[in-house]
Amino acid sequence: MTAVRVAVIGADGRMGSTVCAAVEGADDLELVERLDAGDDVAALAGSGAQVAVDFTVPSVTEANVHALIDAGVHAVVGTTGWTEESLARVREHLAEAGATREQGLGVLIAPNFALSAVLAMSFARRAARFFESAEVVELHHPDKVDAPSGTAVTTARHIAEGRAEAGLGPVPDATESQVDGARGAIIDGVHVHAVRLRGLVAHEEILLGNPGEQLTIRTDSFDRTSFMPGVLLAVREVVHRPGLTFGLDQVLDLG
Numbered sequence: 001m002t003a004v005r006v007a008v009i010g011a012d013g014r015m016g017s018t019v020c021a022a023v024e025g026a027d028d029l030e031l032v033e034r035l036d037a038g039d040d041v042a043a044l045a046g047s048g049a050q051v052a053v054d055f056t057v058p059s060v061t062e063a064n065v066h067a068l069i070d071a072g073v074h075a076v077v078g079t080t081g082w083t084e085e086s087l088a089r090v091r092e093h094l095a096e097a098g099a100t101r102e103q104g105l106g107v108l109i110a111p112n113f114a115l116s117a118v119l120a121m122s123f124a125r126r127a128a129r130f131f132e133s134a135e136v137v138e139l140h141h142p143d144k145v146d147a148p149s150g151t152a153v154t155t156a157r158h159i160a161e162g163r164a165e166a167g168l169g170p171v172p173d174a175t176e177s178q179v180d181g182a183r184g185a186i187i188d189g190v191h192v193h194a195v196r197l198r199g200l201v202a203h204e205e206i207l208l209g210n211p212g213e214q215l216t217i218r219t220d221s222f223d224r225t226s227f228m229p230g231v232l233l234a235v236r237e238v239v240h241r242p243g244l245t246f247g248l249d250q251v252l253d254l255g
């Protein structure tokens with residue numbers, strides 16, 4: 001068995017360092033490069049790396065992915081901050097690169113690699129059509145630089161899709177006046193609230209309400225090792241998935 005050669009970008013960070021340890025602990029993977037701020041991603045072209053894992057910051061991750069496509073290296077990305085527009089640019093770049101390569105390149109971007117979070121998002125999507133109200137509360141460590149979390153943004157979008165397919169209108173809300181931000185961010189019509197608290201890692205509650213009842217879907221990552229099985233699965237899968245894959249649910253066949 002030949003090991004898949006892996007590079008990690010953001011290797012000095014909380015997630016990147018955990019990914020390096022996980023790759024080193026996997027018999028079928030080999031850690032060949034650790035990159036962090038100031039290193040040249042384009043140099044991976046000659047490094048022998050087959051897959052690069054990016055856990056950096058929202059402001060640089062898209063540029064890293066384009067550099068990886070140019071370098072002919074598959075990408076697994078956990079960094080947040082992706083929009084419909086930035087995803088479309090990656091899709092287009094991959095299509096261009098694929099046309100000139102025998103086997104197309106794969107990019108797999110997932111807002112959350114923890115199984116509990118992936119399932120929570122999937123359950124929320126399925127439950128959304130049955131409830132009049134839906135709100136998302138995400139809770140994270142205070143060193144996180146973006147809010148709301150990528151997971152919460154994706155969860156809100158899934159809920160909005162489920163509601164739209166069922167023909168549900170806006171969530172009920174009689175608020176006429178508020179202190180700025182009191183009702184959270186509104187993403188596709190779904191209110192999203194962000195808590196930052198020392199001691200937390202990554203948590204989310206999805207609240208779904210009807211007259212006289214509530215469904216709460218909660219996911220907790222108490223430790224960054226919770227993301228590692230998903231990251232390693234993505235590394236093994238991305239080489240067989242040309243084009244852009246968004247969300248680990250696609251790999252797990254959750255729909």
Ligand SMILES: NC(=O)C1=CN([C@@H]2O[C@H](COP(=O)(O)OP(=O)(O)OC[C@H]3O[C@@H](n4cnc5c(N)ncnc54)[C@H](O)[C@@H]3O)[C@@H](O)[C@H]2O)C=CC1
Nearest residue numbers: 010012013014015036037056060078079080110111112113
């Ligand atoms: N998809 C998922 O399951 C998860 C996603 N995340 C996301 O991953 C990202 C990183 O999170 P953390 O590791 O907690 O952050 P962190 O701040 O601990 O690590 C980021 C690392 O990226 C490095 N970096 C910054 N600019 C760079 C550049 N241009 N090139 C290379 N490296 C660069 C920093 O020096 C730092 O070492 C965030 O967007 C976070 O939301 C975090 C946990 C799980």
Ligand SMILES: O=C(O)C1=N[C@H](C(=O)O)C[C@H](O)C1
Nearest residue numbers: 080111112144149150151202
């Ligand atoms: O910054 C983090 O820590 C996390 N970021 C991701 C997000 O924004 O959704 C995933 C997880 O919530 C941890």
